[in-house]
Amino acid sequence: METQLFARTGLLIRFNLRRDWKKLLIWVVVLTGLFTAIAAKFDGIYGTQMALNEIVKTLKTPAMISLIWCVFGQIAIYDGQGVCN
Numbered sequence: 001m002e003t004q005l006f007a008r009t010g011l012l013i014r015f016n017l018r019r020d021w022k023k024l025l026i027w028v029v030v031l032t033g034l035f036t037a038i039a040a041k042f043d044g045i046y047g048t049q050m051a052l053n054e055i056v057k058t059l060k061t062p063a064m065i066s067l068i069w070c071v072f073g074q075i076a077i078y079d080g081q082g083v084c085n
Contacts (some may be wrong), residue, residue: 017024044053058064 046055059068
């Protein structure tokens, strides 16, 4: 039964890629350019160690922790001191 559910999936993907390959390519190029531009801006914004220390201090506030939690994928427990464990 499960093989029948996905029997024509490859065919549908091929048809959609044939029809929309230009749109997909444009999206990939635009997003890559956007991410590259944002990464380049961070060097200008946080170019000094003092600026990096300030953003780290800001990100450790309870408000920022409640918004973004701990960014790098670990489940964090806020210990009340502004630190994610």
